[in-house]
Amino acid sequence: MRSFIRQLRPALISVVFFTVLLGVAYPLVATAIGQVLFHDKANGSLVRRDGVVVGSELIGQTFVAPEYFHSRPSAAGAGYDGSASSGSNYGPQNPDFLAAVAERAAAYREENGLAADAEVPVDAVTASGSGLDPHISIANARLQAPRVAEARGLELSVVLVAIGKHTDDRVLGVLGEPGVNVLMLNLALDDLSAGAS
Amino acid sequence: MSWQNILQIAALIGLLALCVPRLGRYMGYVYGSRADGTAPGDRFFNPIERVIYRIFGVDSKREQRWNVYAASMMAFTLVSLLSLYVLLRTQGSLFFNPTDRASMSPTGAFNAAVSFTTNTNWQWFSGEVAISHLTQMLGFAVHNFISAAVGLAIVVALIRGITRSRSRNLGNFWVDLTRGIIRILLPLALAGAVVLISQGVVQNFNGHTVATAVDTTNTDAEGNAIAEQLIPGGPVASQEAIKELGTNGGGYYNANSAHPFESSNGFTNFMEIFMLLLIPLALVFTFGALVQDKRQSRLLVAVMAGILVVFSGMAALSEQNGNSALASLQVDQSISTDQSGGNMEGKEVRFGAISCGVFAGATTGTSTGAVNCMHDSFTSLGGLAPMLHMMLGEISPGGVGVGLSGVLIMALLSVFIAGLMVGRTPEYLGKKIQAAEMKLVTLYILAMPFALLTFAAAAVVLRSAATYQAGPHGLSEVLYNYASTANNNGSAFAYQGTGTQWYTVTQGLSMLMGRFFTIIPALAIGGSLAAKPKVPATSGTMPTHNPLFGFLLAGVILIVAGLTFFPALALGPILEHLSL
Structure with missing residues (x-):
């Protein structure tokens, strides 16, 4: 249990970090590439x-x-x-x-x-x-x-x-x-x- | 089956044969198969990772015992689960919600948060009706990555238990998690997303685009003219790529990979089948690299591929054979140059019945749960195939990480049974398998059937399933849906409305049990094995890389599932088939 509580800090920070990386940066980069290279297709x-x-x-x-x-x-x-x-x-x-x-x-x-x-x-x-x-x-x-x-x-x-x-x-x-x-x-x-x- | 169908399957096998061993070797380097621990791309990735570890506040050099490793994993899971729950409960009042989606109910959000955290991606709701763009990105897309990376970390820790001798530690969870995301999942997903966009899978931040309908005489049931059509939008391709690569399977849209904006043509369909098989198969080669015995990985791949081919083939051929109830209605289900034929209810013309069956086999063998056609409308035998395939425990080749750990557990059981037959202490790769490990193996094997059958039986007895279809097909629906949650698959016999309080709660629990009652014993087995010394192989050691062991392993997998599930299956899909 003690080790679990001690791991909560990196858990909290890593969830925030990965949310920014994978939930914001990744879709933004994919959208940027898609909109530039395949504009019509990316838009449906x-x-x-x-x-x-x-x-x-x-x-x-x-x-x-x-x-x-x-x-x-x-x-x-x-x-x-x-x-x-x-x-x-x-x-x-x-x-x-x-x-x-x-x-x-x-x-x-x-x-x-x-x-x-x-x-x-x-x-x-x-x-x-x-x-x-x-x-x-x-x-x-x-x-x-x-x-x-x-x-x-x-x-x-x-x-x-x-x-x-x-x-x-x-x-x-x-x-x-x-x-x-x-x-x-x-x-x-x-x-x-x-x-x- | 047409010659193009055969060529398509051959191309799939060829492309996998080309990519899987290479990726497997690369992942081996990532998880330390070289003696000096280096991996390709270190010059680029090492500085990034150092920054990340500093942000996390973890010492990457410090290894963890199995229970600390498990505690890290559980802490990470708890925080990510809660963050998704809060997001789902509040999405209605948050920004970037162009389609005006409301917040979810408490039990609905519990189910959805558990579902995406456990790599199940079961969806009791319809993606485009219930989920805001913000939740799709910050919630589901993120969980698609991290739940897969957790799976990778778990199996790597288990393998370290096998390779290490007299050691207390299994590695560092935060390091394994980070390297899995940064070096494996993210680069592959970005490449996959771009390929999908190039074929018409959408990637934008729009809400609905309003199109003027071409035929203006069309009316709805009340006689009002339907003059427009809503064309959906969203960052779909980025999600689609990781949905397959991470064996997640949760669709951006309700129709999942049957939706033209998730899979636009025969090529994207082919790519998606390839992507969902890629990492689970490659991991077996990673295993071979880490235990420094390629023969082991070749044998496991052969067993997995054998089972996968049987069930994919059964689904594909049953579906191409068509629905016999339609034949008497003068419906032409034959295959010709002018139509692909087969049971087309719930299927797309651009995919056809054969590739549906292949997809169904791949998605249930890997615990993905994405679908390119609707499984509830499968013929009785066609539907039995994916259901039974899941009930094997999804080890052919299984979900990212959890599939390989599942098959390794079955291998331990197999050497134990073989040891009993000849009266020797069983060994696997130089580790003695004793009472402590076998207790954990038993726990592992009982978890999934317990999470499946208990809840399914309760649902039927309590008549909580209000909306299932009449006859044995109704029982098939209940069985399939709990098989899907208990195995963290996520595909559905979707006629059944599972948004009720009973279903959201029990299926949420079933997903949690199916995930954590298996991976925690797996880590404990890793810890127990790591502490043991390696014993040298003697003439009395049973080799675990020859066909004899392959048949034994496949037999154990089939018999365990058969004994557990045959009675229930007999009353569902088997009765449905016999009553034709």
Whole structure:
């Protein structure tokens, strides 16, 4: 016990010292380096249209109109709430979860004019871990493409080319999985439509 | 599994094989593996350290007996715990709080302060909803470093107990703590943070940036238009780097490493898995350097890696295999060039199911607890893998420092059992293992199951768990969450609301027991071994570097956990799987 009390002095001083070093100096230095070398990325890879911030390249957004590609279901707040990232945390056999998947699958088939027993891509009917997944699978995007093309009066081939352009491949061809960035794709389609009209 | 998945795993193993032995040797120099005690970078670090010791008022030349070493560690822990508690209780009225976060309740703050002090980083709260930027920096980031450095100090002291002969001292806690932070954790973390920022992990001091939504027809449940989206900010990358390197695992945001601002693409995901395995594995080579026997470290690495591969593989393959309940709903979970497939509930498209399983294996083998997908939504077998992996005591390769001490304790148990079989006094690296050590080993091994099962049983019997899901999955949630706190892991089956008074208090206690009822016996074992003379190896000494001992060690680890946890697991994930 005596040695414990004797050690309290260095304990107190060291906690203060390390708080300044690791809690102030370290994040400040990292921020300084980040802000100078990778300014846009350090600030959230923000996307601007006509000078207005319309989102982040890395954060998904909710789309409901038929002319837009739709993101995955989201459990973040009311959907893609950037201030409340979350998964559903449903267990694999939770009846609420299975009912939600069945409902989403039916809605997805109807929206995209698929047969009532057509298989739907798994990412289209499940919520991501963050609730902010910026991507959908290529399979999911291809199934939505005819609907989007029709709503926008664009050729299907034009929309498919846009999908290819906004597919983020695996890093170095190996790391991670490919996905279509929904926000960037939709913004590009808006540009295309604006150019056409 | 696609060929890219296989190549990705091969790249991970290759990069680890390249870096781990080198870092391990370097850490050996830092903790005195050279006879003259010098280490690379002395010219730069020595003057800094001299100043630091003067500020602390400690004599760096003066070594401590095990109980003084433990007292220093406990004093340091107590002060850092209290400082974090005060910060959490007052953050609402402090400065640098751009997102207006309120102060925490007493039991909530107790749980959170214990959690970050014990290197658990269990979060009953959601990071972005409950924590101010100031607390993230001054509180959580600092604890990410110091709790890992304490782990380093503990295992180095234990190893000194093995290497020293007829000695009373195990080193100086303040010196080991400082060198671990200044020479190992801080440089690695800064480099890691810059790499993460370069890929899109954010590093700023902003609150929320308001973005105008692109699709203006979107409405909430009440039919009100949602016209904007809040883009979060914060000094995230600096925290992310040490969160993985220090095997802490507490996310800046609720979604942890599934959040695009914590891990933005396949490369950051790869880097984070690499970083959380790096130091725990390297420490084994540090051990080899300090005991001057590389064969010992090769054997321990082989055992750890073997267990890690089994559980990572089990999680990855189960998740890629998909959720059989979805197949009947005409959901396509197959793998093709157009989708990665698998059980995608709680998973990100950019990571896919395989790398989720690998991450889950790595995070539960190392006591990190970071997640890149939601474990509660895993299939029954996929979820069993990380749960059982934690229940092994997290020795594959375990948290920074505590993992290696855990495996050394299991090695002592293994030589003891082998000694009983042949009727010889067991020895480990020239030290006789006798009654005093074995009592401490028993204490060490009982601490975690006690902190896990007692509270989990009480939670179920008292029906204190109000929000778990129906059926065997509910029991899995209770078991997983106490396994996480008792092992200082920090990952969760997060459906369960653990912010109640019952959970914050019992899980806080479970974290304290899981941490200190193991590291104090470990230090005591170090002290007891240090006092003994080294006995020369004879033809009757059982070698502890050959495959026979490897199988014995792995067997002891599996049997101890199996006997302890099988009944509980049978009613949780195993029943869930069989009821499919």
